[in-house]
Amino acid sequence: MDAFVTGIALIGLTGIGAQWLAWRFQLPAIVLLLVFGVLAGPVTGVLQPDQMFGDLMQPLVGLAVAIILFEGGLTLNFHEISGTSKAVRRLVIVGATVAFLLGALNAYYIAGLSIWSAVIFAGILVVTGPTVIMPLLRQASLAQRPASLLRWEAILADPLGALIAVLFYEIFLVTTGAHHLEELAIRGVFALVLGLGGGWAIGQLLVRLFIGGHVPEYLKVPVILVTILAAYAVSNLVLEESGLLTVTVLGVALGNSKLASLTEVKRFKELMTILLVSGVFVLMTASLDLATLAADLDLRALAFLVVLLFVVRPISVLVATIGCDLPLKERFFIGWIAPRGIVAVAVSGYFAGLLMSRGVEDGGRLTALAFAVVVVTVVAHGFSIGPLARALGLSAGGGTGLLIVGSTPFSVALAERLKSLEIPVLIADRNWHRLRRARAAGIDTHYGEVLSEVAEHSLPLSSYSYMLAASDNDAYNTLVCTNYGPEIGRANVLQIRRDVTEQGETEFAVTLGGRSFLSSVGGYGALNSRLQEGWKFRATRLSDDYGPEDFERDRPEDTANVLVRTASGRLLAGPSLKAHSLKSGDLLLSFGAPGTSKQPESEPAQG
Structure with a gap:
């Protein structure tokens, strides 16, 4: 025995x-x-x-x-x-x-x-x-x-x-x-x-x-x-x-x-x-x-x-x-x-x-x-x-992309910047009208309910290392992240939370939903408001001449780091980004006020 x-x-x-x-x-x-x-x-x-x-x-x-x-x-x-x-x-x-x-x-x-x-x-x-x-x-x-x-x-x-x-x-x-x-x-x-x-x-x-x-x-x-x-x-x-x-x-x-x-x-x-x-x-x-x-x-x-x-x-x-x-x-x-x-x-x-x-x-x-x-x-x-x-030209970008659920002004602006950097991005939404702006910008889109069984098999999940639930419905974002967590990874499903009200925000159980995305800026309403106020996405290539210390010194106040693409091509966002020590060769995408930044912004990739 x-x-x-x-x-x-x-x-x-x-x-x-x-x-x-x-x-x-x-x-x-x-x-x-x-x-x-x-x-x-x-x-x-x-x-x-x-x-x-x-x-x-x-x-x-x-x-x-x-x-x-x-x-x-x-x-x-x-x-x-x-x-x-x-x-x-x-x-x-x-x-x-x-x-x-x-x-x-x-x-x-x-x-x-x-x-x-x-x-x-x-x-x-x-x-x-x-x-x-x-x-x-x-x-x-x-x-x-x-x-x-x-x-x-x-x-x-x-x-x-x-x-x-x-x-x-x-x-x-x-x-x-x-x-x-x-x-x-x-x-x-x-x-x-x-x-x-x-x-x-x-x-x-x-x-x-x-x-x-x-x-x-x-x-x-x-x-x-x-x-x-x-x-x-x-x-x-x-x-x-x-x-x-x-x-x-x-x-x-x-x-x-x-x-x-x-x-x-x-x-x-x-x-x-x-x-x-x-x-x-x-x-x-x-x-x-x-x-x-x-x-x-x-x-x-x-x-x-x-x-x-x-x-x-x-x-x-x-x-x-x-x-x-x-x-x-x-x-x-x-x-x-x-x-x-x-x-x-x-x-x-x-x-x-x-x-x-x-x-x-x-x-x-x-x-x-x-x-x-x-x-x-x-x-x-x-x-x-x-x-x-x-x-053979059959690669979709090394599995380093972002799949966004919810077509909003903020998510489309983010997708446009990622596309300019040749980072694979796709926006999914169950409302055909809301996808109009993304289609006009030449962004890959998926029309349909991402929580359906058909979507789980038809969405090219292998091309994207992260998912961002960015709709205006916090409960829906939580459900999407909970559903795809086992498939993509709990640490790789992110969501935009709703704005905190005067009465405070009711938190979901820690086992539900994804990791908060750009919580330092605010929730859904705050992110779209900042975009209207002129905030923009800035891509900065760190080098030996312009390192992390220089970036921290020159960045406008309240600027938030969105994601990093390392020199090896790996994409980091959410918890992985927080745990990463910035170094020469990293391409850092941030979101902040226009201001008078002295950062050497990376040029959009040329197709």
Whole structure:
């Protein structure tokens, strides 16, 4: 028991520690998870999963994979598929089919896997995981269209790989005599009925119970989690190894329901997925035998990787996008970027164990090949996505921009100055008339409600490192910042507060809203009034000849710092700006009265 508890604690600390370090130093999380797992397992022997967990290891991995696949199914929304572009639908349907067929041939003829290992592994590799794609898109700051295509492909194709792997594993059981054909049909029908029926029943039950006030709100997510585990267990109990398909279908059913609480469910499953994929990855990495791994990764494995990167992916994308209105450079770019993530390793390891238990000797190679695919694709695509995007003219500015919600005189003036400095900026508003001035100034705009589900997927968030809620409604600003805080970062969502009245201002809870923006000047009314009084935005380039001390000496009274673009191109605003020590090379944007400033104002960038 002590070894079991110690093992769980070590896996948790190792996995989340690697995730935090990856975030802190802007590194691919999967690379650190791999390094930490190898150090904890094969190198030092501190973590020995086989001894710590024994016969429980396979069931634990199975439960984790079940929840991961439920999460993938939850993201597959049929309404969203119908609303996406033709290119996305073809990437998901045609591209995935071509990638599976070519991948199976690659695994069979080049890697030398047996036919069943090859088709199951090819199914798993169809997926380009959203958990890997999203950070890369933020890192590269792609233009809206290629970023949208890659993002939607990852989201919609996420559950397909597991479904293909499960389907062919079931067919394998039939061909080997473990199950009969009619049993396969029964499994499929049973999984669909239990998944769809369970999803519908949970949705109806929760709606009725919560409307009637029979169940407290805080039990909603636990009920769904327990239902996932129960569906997995019952499905496996009635028909062996049908649980994965059941929970995936259950996720699809819930994801397409009208359940009002899906937002909370999705955020919870995202947290669970981070914990589980990190834990499973560390667990499986620590279980590796380095000698066996080195033996499995031979020249044939190297050739398999080369074909996967330079033949399978490019051809599948080129075929899928025939007839789509996409420039060749975008097709080429999308055909290169296809990183696989932790889910591929977790699912591969699970099926490797199942195949080996059924007498498929080379099933164990799936784990080694999956590790190789993940590491090679994450490193190759992670380090090349930025330079390649810039070389092809598909970069949107390095992810250093500002997304402004609310078109007002102040926000438009700020956006105009940012545009002159070639800092990406976009103004979103749900009122078409209010966007008129921004459109006339040539500023990028988004017409629509930013709190809608459509906006969360259509807004090019990867191009902007900060969001500013600048409407005249303080409660709306707070709601916008609260909604986008988890996506952009709590410290990176800013809002203009309302002006303090004589009775004082009622503060929102510290967990709501964003960080106050230019609070030293005042709220919404004060900022727009200062603009009418002649206050303006001034950009100052600090240098060895004109440093921070000179700027502080010459700045007009009451001038407020808005943001800084460092010499390396990083944008700093809000708390990050306050914590930053100004230095030579920084471009400082301030807002203040015209006065008789002696500051050497930076010239607007020339397009």
